[in-house]
Amino acid sequence: MIKLISKQHALGLLVLISAINLTACVEVRAWEKGYLAKDEMAWKTDVLEDALAKHIFFSKEASSGSSNAAGGGCGCN
Amino acid sequence: MTNRYSKSLLALSSTALTLSSLTHADAPPPQSTASIKSTNYQEDDLLSNEVLFGELSRYDIDVHQFQLITPVSRNSSFQINGSYDSLSGASPWFTTADAEGEPIVNLSGASGIYDERRELSVGGSYYFENDTLSASAGRSAENDYTATFVNVGLAHELKNKLTTISLNASVSNDDIFPTDANKFNRIERASKRSVSTALSVSHIINQFSTYQTAISVTNQKGFLSDPYKLRDIRPDTKSQYAWTNSFRLFLDEADAALHLNYRLYHDDFGIGSHTVDFAWHQNLTTSLPIDFRIVPSIRYYTQSSANFFTNIDDFSSNPLMPQSSDYRLAAFGAISGGINIIANINSWRITLGAERYQAKSKYSSYNVSKPSTALVRFSRFSLGFDFSY
Amino acid sequence: MTTTKRLIGLLVFFAFSSALGTEEGELAPDFTLPSIYENQPVITLGNLKGKTVYIDFWASWCAPCLRSMPLYNDLYSRYKDQGLEILAINVDNPIEDGLDFLADTPLDFLVPSDIDGEISELFGVIGMPSSYLVDADGSVRLVHMGFRDGDLETIESAIQASLAAH
Numbered sequence: 001m002i003k004l005i006s007k008q009h010a011l012g013l014l015v016l017i018s019a020i021n022l023t024a025c026v027e028v029r030a031w032e033k034g035y036l037a038k039d040e041m042a043w044k045t046d047v048l049e050d051a052l053a054k055h056i057f058f059s060k061e062a063s064s065g066s067s068n069a070a071g072g073g074c075g076c077n
Numbered sequence: 078m079t080n081r082y083s084k085s086l087l088a089l090s091s092t093a094l095t096l097s098s099l100t101h102a103d104a105p106p107p108q109s110t111a112s113i114k115s116t117n118y119q120e121d122d123l124l125s126n127e128v129l130f131g132e133l134s135r136y137d138i139d140v141h142q143f144q145l146i147t148p149v150s151r152n153s154s155f156q157i158n159g160s161y162d163s164l165s166g167a168s169p170w171f172t173t174a175d176a177e178g179e180p181i182v183n184l185s186g187a188s189g190i191y192d193e194r195r196e197l198s199v200g201g202s203y204y205f206e207n208d209t210l211s212a213s214a215g216r217s218a219e220n221d222y223t224a225t226f227v228n229v230g231l232a233h234e235l236k237n238k239l240t241t242i243s244l245n246a247s248v249s250n251d252d253i254f255p256t257d258a259n260k261f262n263r264i265e266r267a268s269k270r271s272v273s274t275a276l277s278v279s280h281i282i283n284q285f286s287t288y289q290t291a292i293s294v295t296n297q298k299g300f301l302s303d304p305y306k307l308r309d310i311r312p313d314t315k316s317q318y319a320w321t322n323s324f325r326l327f328l329d330e331a332d333a334a335l336h337l338n339y340r341l342y343h344d345d346f347g348i349g350s351h352t353v354d355f356a357w358h359q360n361l362t363t364s365l366p367i368d369f370r371i372v373p374s375i376r377y378y379t380q381s382s383a384n385f386f387t388n389i390d391d392f393s394s395n396p397l398m399p400q401s402s403d404y405r406l407a408a409f410g411a412i413s414g415g416i417n418i419i420a421n422i423n424s425w426r427i428t429l430g431a432e433r434y435q436a437k438s439k440y441s442s443y444n445v446s447k448p449s450t451a452l453v454r455f456s457r458f459s460l461g462f463d464f465s466y
Numbered sequence: 467m468t469t470t471k472r473l474i475g476l477l478v479f480f481a482f483s484s485a486l487g488t489e490e491g492e493l494a495p496d497f498t499l500p501s502i503y504e505n506q507p508v509i510t511l512g513n514l515k516g517k518t519v520y521i522d523f524w525a526s527w528c529a530p531c532l533r534s535m536p537l538y539n540d541l542y543s544r545y546k547d548q549g550l551e552i553l554a555i556n557v558d559n560p561i562e563d564g565l566d567f568l569a570d571t572p573l574d575f576l577v578p579s580d581i582d583g584e585i586s587e588l589f590g591v592i593g594m595p596s597s598y599l600v601d602a603d604g605s606v607r608l609v610h611m612g613f614r615d616g617d618l619e620t621i622e623s624a625i626q627a628s629l630a631a632h
Contacts, residue, residue, distance in 0.1 A: 027237070027239065028239060028281050028283055028284055029583060029586065029587070029591075030238065030523075030586070030591050030592050030593050030594050030596070031523065031525065031557035031580070031583045031586045031591060031594065032284050032559075032583065033281070033284070033527075033594070034284075034525060034526075034527045034558065034559065034563070035284055035285050035327040035329065036281060036284070036285075036287060036327070037525075037527040037528065038327065038334065038527070040327075040333075040334040040358035040360070040370060041287065041325050041327055041334050042325075043279070043289060043323060043325070045336075045358065045372075046417075046428060046461070047112070047144060048112055048113075048114040048142045048144055048461060049114065049417070049428070049430065049459070049461070051142070051158075051160075052114070052116060052140060052142060052459075056118065056457070057378070060405065060411075060434070060436070060453055060455075061350070061378060061380060061405060061411070062344070062346070062348045062350065062380050062383070062405050062406060063317075063319065063340070063342040063344075063348070063350040063352065063378075063380060064295065064317060064319070064342075065273075065275075065293040065295060065317055065318070065319025065321065065340070065342060066275070066291070066293065066319065066321055066340075067243070067245075067275060067277040067289060067291035067293070067321055067323070068228075068230070068245050068247075068275055068277075068293075069228060069230070069245035069246050069247035069273040069274055069275045069293060069295075074194060074217055074219065074222065074224060075192070075194075075219050075221060075222030075253060104530060104612055104613075104614050105614070107529045107530055107533050108529075148615070150615060151614035151615035151616045151617070152614070238592055238593060
């Protein structure tokens with residue numbers, strides 16, 4: 001039978017809870033975003049690298065899915 | 078004038094390279110950026126005791142990617158992406174039991190496989206005051222496979238200028254037409270459709286950190302089996318769910334950024350997975366008008382097996398019952414580590430990268446009742462150039 | 467129908483109420499800031515009464531800001547004799563980041579430093595860059611956010627109108 005909360009799912013929950021705790025913080029003003037504007041702080045610092053890594057892992061592993069909807073497929077999986 | 082002066086020019090050009098900015102009003106990129114990247118990755122050969130017959134060498138793949146992003150007007154930008162892959166080697170064909178009853182893999186014929194893949198997509202974005210609407214369409218073609226896809230997305234920045242909500246949807250229509258279909262009694266032509274949607278929320282936590290969480294759902298319908306395997310029967314629908322979390326933290330004292338990502342995945346083939354990756358973006362300031370960044374990264378992945386996975390093909394079973402010995406449907410774990418060295422020189426960015434990936438049954442955090450004998454190990458090397466103008 | 471109208475009204479209200487800071491038609495708040503350069507006198511908005519003052523909040527990490535600065539140099543050289551003053555308020559912290567840019571792109575107009583963000587707060591700046599065109603009588607003629615293609619023309623014609631008004 002399916003266990004509702006496995007050890008793995010508990011780990012996931014822990015990550016979520018700590019993330020929510022972190023968000024309960026001070027408001028950042030427009031002139032205080034200098035650090036966040038650095039390109040090493042972007043979600044994707046290298047778009048081609050990100051696309052290729054996704055493609056390779058997609059072809060070697062069963063999982064897919066990210067913050068974007070999945071793009072085109074390939075005969076690799 | 079001291080060497081200090083060039084650093085803000087670097088800032089100007091490097092900001093142009095970064096698309097997803099949370100820091101100023103949504104606007105087209107201030108400059109055009111052209112990028113190319115060449116990558117070689119090679120799967121390790123299987124050991125001769127792992128293979129009954131056929132090739133020992135697995136895939137050797139070269140990938141060449143290209144991207145151009147350019148502002149078109151005060152409210153819009155255009156982008157084009159291309160990729161060319163060439164692939165040679167062999168892939169698992171079927172699995173049997175050896176004299177001791179242990180699973181053993183058989184790779185595809187001695188002549189091996191040679192294939193090419195070409196992908197081209199074009200897209201654009203329109204920037205409203207607080208919203209960005211994006212759309213793209215593309216096509217990927219191989220000797221035996223084509224995929225045609227469209228993607229639309231809407232990003233909305235809340236009035237607090239701290240939170241961005243994005244919605245994405247994509248559809249891909251794929252056709253497969255295996256080579257030597259008659260000779261090997263393979264299906265001649267089949268197709269599948271994938272529909273995917275994703276919702277994400279990005280939030281600025283404080284001056285130094287941001288967090289993004291997203292949920293994506295993908296539904297596939299059609300021929301989902303591998304026509305090249307001697308016996309591979311999978312259900313003709315599949316639903317995939319992924320929950321991703323990303324965290325970025327800038328450490329001022331270290332002049333470095335920490336990237337942490339976690340993904341929880343589940344699908345109705347019975348596969349669940351966890352992916353954790355971690356990267357450290359260390360800036361190195363020199364007295365030259367060049368800035369370096371070193372980015373070591375590590376990734377851990379583990380998945381459970383599909384309900385119908387077997388590591389020894391059963392040719393006597395009902396041919397309608399789902400069954401597959403594809404190693405990607407086995408329970409396993411994978412550890413990979415890599416390093417990227419980035420140099421920023423005026424309007425140029427040069428990136429040199431290396432990665433080592435190793436999948437093993439013993440790395441799995443899930444129960445492995447049927448270990449696959451065909452798990453991959455590969456090394457990857459890449460060189461990329463970005464130019465802003 | 468009425469519900470929809472109310473909802474739209476509410477949305478419109480929220481859209482416009484976001485500008486809690488300095489708005490067009492209001493008097494610009496007075497302030498005094500140090501110059502970003504050492505050994506330069508402090509800068510007080512009130513002392514510039516009688517002139518058209520273009521106030522721009524900028525940072526070295528903001529790409530559109532960096533693009534606008536050389537263009538403002540050009541604007542300044544064309545209109546300073548008619549009574550235009552430009553205050554490019556830098557919000558970099560550390561201040562050296564702003565000075566790095568200025569070493570490469572010298573600006574001909576005044577560059578105050580608002581390192582603590584107090585004056586940015588006073589104006590209610592919500593995005594980078596943000597600018598405020600202040601008429602000779604001290605009232606705000608134009609509030610502008612961002613810097614895209616075509617924005618310079620909008621700003622220039624407002625400056626011309628302001629200069630012509632006194």
